[in-house]
Amino acid sequence: MTQHIIVRYGEISLKGKNRAEFERILVRNMKQKLAGCKGVRIHHTGGRMMVESDETQVSNVLSRLQNVFGIVSLSPAKVTGLDVDQMSTAVVDTLSDAVKVDHARTFKIEVRRANKRFPMQSLELARVLGGRALQAVSDITVDVHHPDITVFVEVRDQEAMVYGTKVPAVGGMPVGSAGRVGLLLSGGIDSPVAGWLAMKRGAEVEAIHFHSYPFTSERALQKVEDLAQILADWGGRVHMHTVHFTDVQTEIRKHCPDSLGITIMRRMMLRIAEEIGRRRKLLALVTGESLGQVASQTLESMHVINAVTRWPVLRPLVAEDKVDIMRRARQIGTYETSILPYEDCCTLFVPKNPATRPKLAEVEEAERALAVERLVAEAVERTEMKTFTARNGE
Amino acid sequence: MEEIYFDTAATTPLLPEVRDALVASFDVFGNPSSLHRKGVQAEAQLKRAREQVRKCLGVSSGTLVFTGGGTEANNLAVFGVAKQYRGRGGHMVTTQIEHPSVREAFQALERDGWHVTYVPPATDGSVSAEAVLDAVTDDTVLVSVMHVNNETGAIQPIADIGRALQERPKVLFHVDGIQAFGKVPSGIRDLGVDLYTMSGHKIGAPKGIGALYLRQGVRIAPLLYGGGQENGLRSGTENVPGIIAFGTAAEVAGRHVEARWQHVEQLSNALVDGLRQLPRCTVHLPSPKSPYIVSASFEGLKGEVLVHALEAKGLYVSTGSACSTRGGHVKASHVLSAMGLSPAQINGTIRFSLGPWHTLDDVHRALAIVESQVRWLVDLER
Structure with a gap:
């Protein structure tokens, strides 16, 4: 199965006119770092970067990208259809992992609805997904102020993306962008x-x-x-x-x-x-x-x-x-x-x-x-x- | 730049005869323990190698245990005796000038409750037979004294110790012969030696092969258990190519051992004479001494720097002892300290070690390099 990894590069997105150049260098450096990882693709559209990789490669790709200067954090993401059941399954999986791996006890769900044609509004969708998660995952409660984990759900035109953990990366600026x-x-x-x-x-x-x-x-x-x-x-x-x-x-x-x-x-x-x-x-x-x-x-x-x-x-x-x-x-x-x-x-x-x-x-x-x-x-x-x-x- | 390799006490290049034997040996691939013909062929080669080594040692009987090198053979001797004769007594005697593969083994035994006496050398680097024999008590199980010291070349009075110990049949006598085997002409017959350590790569065989000789009737316990190879003293399928190479190197070494000794002595004398002319140089001349090793101190210089300065001109030597270059830190040589040298002398000590293939011309060229580099370094000081 294909997995997606969201790549955040905070600082360089602030730099107005040089931004395209920085992003080009970052993508080049990422490609270099990922050389030899099979079936990995880097998508770069509209100010966000996404790496697509085979499921078996995810931890390898993550650990490599963590060491690429310019990347601030990474999140493995699940891609689902525009369907509440599918989104719910992805949310439950993400939360279960967080309970198991990071011992999370509290959570909240944050929905961003870029696709305004999606019939449910953000708050409503969050409530529905949160309710299902509470039923499906034991030992976890909602805390909207200081949650151990926030599960993000992005509703987009073609699909929805669900992600939880943020893996910190080394940060800084892409090598080669400063001479x-x-x-x-x-x-x-x-x-x-x-x-x-x-x-x-x-x-x-x-x-x-x-x-x-x-x-x-x-x-x-x-x-x-x-x-x-x-x-x-x-x-x-x-x-x-x-x-x-x-x-x-x-x-x-x-x-x-x-x-x-x-x-x-x-x-x-x-x-x-x-x-x-x-x-x-x-x-x-x-x-x-x-x-x-x-x-x-x-x-x-x-x-x-x-x-x-x-x-x-x-x-x-x-x-x-x-x-x-x-x-x-x-x-x-x-x-x-x-x-x-x-x-x-x-x-x-x-x-x-x-x-x-x-x-x-x-x-x-x-x-x-x-x-x-x-x-x-x-x-x-x-x-x-x-x-x-x-x-x-x- | 033609290189001069004066570091044969660290290791030697492969002898051409050994290289040929080694290449041929790879076709004898059988396991000597196999019942079939392939095994028999390999076993015959081992038998031949044992004969070659015995001949070089000057003995006709006794057991040869091939090991993974000199260190293992020394360990086998020390621990093998300790295990076998634990009940006989709790004391051993050795010297302060042994190689670490002996000294560290004794220090490990001390941690196990054994008492060990370390006999100090005289200022020339030799221990006296009397001092060793005086240390022996009714409780002594093993005496271990090296034949030729690896740092100074000092020849220890093995025969005097061995013969005297024959009156004490319950005391075993081990000799680390790594720097002597194939070089000292006398061999070990009639010296009263019970156990004798040899190493292949000091005489033109590859690294990773050594042997321990046991006089007939001497029993020790093994360190490795398994298939019972090497008379049960060194289990594990034999290193057939290594053993063949070792046998060949021993045969070559034994062939003209006397003439080679004289040749190297001539080189050594020329080297010593030349070194003595140099500023700040003290040559250490224990008596008797193996001509294969010449140790000299350049007071105030750093041995390590000197080694690199000579290397830059194509001359390879080592600091006091190559074995003390651990992780780049040169530890003050215990042998040179035991000989009473000052720290400034010890730091500036380098060791030349010769091979029978060297010539007088090599020595003269080496001396010219040493002279120019020492003068250059001395000049940099003020």
């Missing part, structure tokens, strides 16, 4: 979460990773690639640029004061990321920085680091507490990979006394010992790109 950004991706906990949040706001993410072999191992790189893959599972596709950063780090080490090493390293990373961004036509950079978390994330440090670029540097985690970032990392599935202990380039070369309040003038002075432009150009030249596409639960 492309470069995510500075390390192997840590924060940057994958920052990238995920950027995706959630519709950005298409390209990851930029700084690899310092032999100071970090191939396993460390593999770990970051695994993280890029997880992000791709969410966003559909992630290009990852691996920057060979060893020469830059050794030059900093040789020529700059120990205490400014991290600050200068971060400045070099931003310069290189901006150049990659320029070549890839990205519009902003994204980092996992959170204010005050570590020495390089004081406001003074951010000020000095940020001074090398005029590009917007988005920091979605700037006001988040570590525990919240960790919780989010667990939710999105990056945490277990992030805590693997391979060192990334930030944990080596760590000076004994990093400057927590560097001054722009002293950092600029220290950098005069570096051939900044040449180092950036060479690093960009040696950068390799790899593309990850969503695995869709395969």
Whole structure:
């Protein structure tokens, strides 16, 4: 039997003239996510989206769509003829499920009658269906103010639709609706979460990773690639640029004061990321920085680091507490990979006394010992790109 | 870039002879337990492999139990004795420098109420026979001492311990010979060894095959129960291809074991001489020592970084011991700590392990790589 799933995408329906474009992207992303599910069709008419799927596929389709950015909630719906008996059966089934699965004790029925030729009025139909439901389903009573479950009945021109549960989905905006950004991706906990949040706001993410072999191992790189893959599972596709950063780090080490090493390293990373961004036509950079978390994330440090670029540097985690970032990392599935202990380039070369309040003038002075432009150009030249596409639960 | 693989103590590539034998073995698909001809053919191959391994060990009698690798053989020895002789006493003796597959087995027995004495090594990484024998009491059921240490190459005084223990017929003597088998020329005849562990992939066979030798008359309890294969000590249909490969590798190893030892000793001496010229380098030279393993510390450098820096130039070595790289965390080597090295030395320790196919030219090229990379890393410090 065919099942229908109502797709709600709240936020994007507010955006006047861009709406058609957003919906087009959302449908594209949904199709991508549902690739391989047999007999699934997406209907998009008049500001509502409906997915038609074989009964056996419903839970699979639901769980996939829950992870599509832009979708706010989903409801499996029953489609019936324009006949009170059929509607009543669907209402009773929906309520029985709610009692069994969600332990609902109270309900109400809300009827929307788009089809004004239907002989019964909304309130009347609701009363009839509610009365039958009370007879058929035990252990449940009516509560019109605070029901455990609301069963919606939509009477339309050709058919009626009955649905109850709302399955929450991830929300946000469809990936690709906000342009492309470069995510500075390390192997840590924060940057994958920052990238995920950027995706959630519709950005298409390209990851930029700084690899310092032999100071970090191939396993460390593999770990970051695994993280890029997880992000791709969410966003559909992630290009990852691996920057060979060893020469830059050794030059900093040789020529700059120990205490400014991290600050200068971060400045070099931003310069290189901006150049990659320029070549890839990205519009902003994204980092996992959170204010005050570590020495390089004081406001003074951010000020000095940020001074090398005029590009917007988005920091979605700037006001988040570590525990919240960790919780989010667990939710999105990056945490277990992030805590693997391979060192990334930030944990080596760590000076004994990093400057927590560097001054722009002293950092600029220290950098005069570096051939900044040449180092950036060479690093960009040696950068390799790899593309990850969503695995869709395969 | 021609690669130099100096990590044979971790694992070895397949020997060409073994590869051929392995490919041919896939046609001998019978179950050795089958009554029909296919079974008989497979069984004959097992018999041949047992002969090959015995020959390499230098013994003509005794039982060989093929296992799923060295770890299983070590576990079988320790737990098999513990189960069989629970009533005889409650004490065992081993050393502080054993491989985790022995040490962890003893620690599990301790949790079951056994008393275990862990004999510490001298600062050169060897335990003395006297120290081991002094630890033996009337309550002792098993003494387990490794033959060649996997981190330092130190050869333990197996013969002295084994012969002395012959006066105590109720004490069984187990030797973990994983880094010695097919390399140390003497074999184990007349050493007084009751149980001896071997592993295939350290001598050019594939991973997943090992063996435990039991001197004639030694009885232990099995870990696996079932069809009663391997004299009832390792139930489960035999890994026929693995066993054939292991037998072949043992035969190859045993063929010129003396000449190979001398060849590798020459390489090892050149390597040690070269390393000693390098800044911050201390080479650990227990005596006697297997030339197949050379351990050196570069004080103040990180072993892990050094490994990757050498790898970048095509030279493969490992930190103290590959078995300590668990989930990326390099745990401070218990062997090197027991030898009294400082943490800065332990962190900077790498292990070179050689194979008989290596040449003096390989050693010289390796030394050049080590020198340039160590100087580069030292230069980055201030």
